[in-house]
């Protein structure tokens with residue numbers, strides 16, 4: 001009698017295990033890898049600006065020269081950009097620009113990219129580029145996306161997907177180079193000293209991040225600004241000897257620690273490590289200060305451009321173009337090359353807690369695989 005009961009229990013248990021394993025496998029294959037959402041500026045725009053009436057665009061050659069198609073895509077890179085390389089690492093397809101007509105049906109499950117080159121934390125940043133998607137517009141599109149996702153999989157599942165997704169937010173550089181420091185005197189520089197301006201930016205950025213939390217984000221990589229004074233565009237116009245421009249470097253070094261502190265504060269407010277600060281400044285400085293160690297011949301001269309440091313004006317079909325993009329840290333006067341971005345992504349995945357605060361992306365992926 002007892003034996004029979006036991007074996008029955010065992011059969012039931014085994015069947016249950018099979019059912020559970022099958023269900024888990026099914027959800028995994030249906031959603032494949034983790035859903036990924038991207039917000040921000042040109043460092044992460046994968047082509048939204050192609051669909052907008054703006055001068056901030058990367059849709060003509062030689063942009064994309066090292067992309068698999070060899071053609072421009074709207075990414076401000078010679079090939080892949082930061083979100084692409086993160087997608088590859090987490091085993092996902094690249095996220096499509098939200099404005100792309102290809103982003104329909106099952107593709108919505110991969111995620112979406114809402115970023116728009118030229119924007120900043122503030123609405124008055126990048127006004128010279130005209131028709132770009134400011135943060136409140138990127139969020140309006142994200143709300144629209146969530147309605148479309150609900151229509152596809154149901155409201156409860158849509159909510160689960162958004163809560164379980166990885167987010168990337170890259171903002172802030174343009175608030176300095178395309179606002180405060182754009183002209184020798186600007187409206188913002190008349191209004192604020194640099195430290196005051198940084199505190200104002202952080203107070204506005206806090207609202208932007210809290211809004212993203214309200215919209216369902218539970219894991220967000222927040223990149224600080226890079227070394228703004230070291231990009232070829234600034235060396236070309238503001239540096240006499242090729243040294244990084246102190247005013248811009250100092251601004252970044254005031255802004256970035258305030259950002260880390262602010263993400264800590266909102267994490268303790270929401271009671272969870274939702275926001276992860278990425279020290280992009282340090283990650284870039286590693287290859288800028290010692291380019292040879294990373295296999296670059298230079299970190300001062302852009303691959304594509306003209307004039308001093310190849311840093312004057314835009315990268316166009318008429319620019320000087322280096323034959324081997326892999327040995328240049330900067331692709332154009334503002335943006336790192338695909339290979340340089342690879343070093344940044346490596347640090348995002350495995351950096352120690354001084355550059356990934358409070359933890360790196362490998363740790364996040366390991367923790368979250370137990371929850372979602």
Ligand SMILES: *[C@@H]1O[C@H](CO)[C@@H](O)[C@H](O)[C@H]1NC(C)=O
Pocket residue numbers: 121122123136204
């Ligand atoms: C930007 O503009 C939107 C829409 O007008 C507004 O809701 C938002 O508060 C503005 N942001 C800032 C920082 O002024």
Ligand SMILES: *[C@@H]1O[C@H](CO)[C@@H](O)[C@H](O)[C@H]1NC(C)=O
Pocket residue numbers: 349350351352353359360362363
């Ligand atoms: C970050 O990533 C690596 C694995 O790639 C891990 O060994 C390391 O301990 C992680 N965390 C920290 C805080 O360094």
